[in-house]
Amino acid sequence: MPIPLIRTNYNFLFYLREGSFLQQIDNEEYHVKTNSVVFVSAGTASSLKKVSKRTKGYFIPFTKRSRIFSLIALVSVHSQMVISIVIYCLSPLGIFNFSGAMTKNTTTRLIGLEHPLAMITAIVLITIGYSKSKRATDVRVKFKHIAIFYSIALALILLRIPWS
Template identity: 45%
Template structure:
């Protein structure tokens, strides 16, 4: 964010950092999809009755859909950064899309497990 206000060019370090963020999110989605199909809390427990319980619904629908939306936002942000020429626009797009994506991820982490 400081690079945006200091009007620095979108250099190699910024490109690498945004790429690392993209790769980490995609690896996390891959692990999540595998767990979703192997876990008894995932796709195997789909039923109308399960959707009435908040925790079951969270694991079956809300968490996976939200994480996919977050990954899509981060991917869109990365792709737009690659196609944008002006450095300040690149920083703004990374800031907006990555912040939205990571905010969704933070919101959908099952924090109640640790309370």
């Protein structure tokens, strides 16, 4: 399935899980192997030359829609933070339960201290990632900031949700 040389108006990323392919970017050819990432900037001529039979991976385009999704995520977590602070201040498990005895019990410590601090830290990371992305001039740097900061924030959120 070779793809002819084309010039895209968006950035995209290939993540290759297994297999290999030959990618031409402008006048350079790159042999891409398993567990590799290829980033192609908007306006760059790109072509997929040879693809092995068992190639598996991801193609991730970064368009203006990606920017909108990152803004929606930013607004969503800030809205959630406002609602959560109100609930934390009104709930008997929240700020009214804060004491030295609370920190000795793992469940109350998670709900009353660790979860709120982790969520605030995640929201700060998302805000920093969005701000750095907005200020960056290079497109690669913009999406790199969003990918790194949003991924760390998502991991932190998932680690500190009281699942049971």
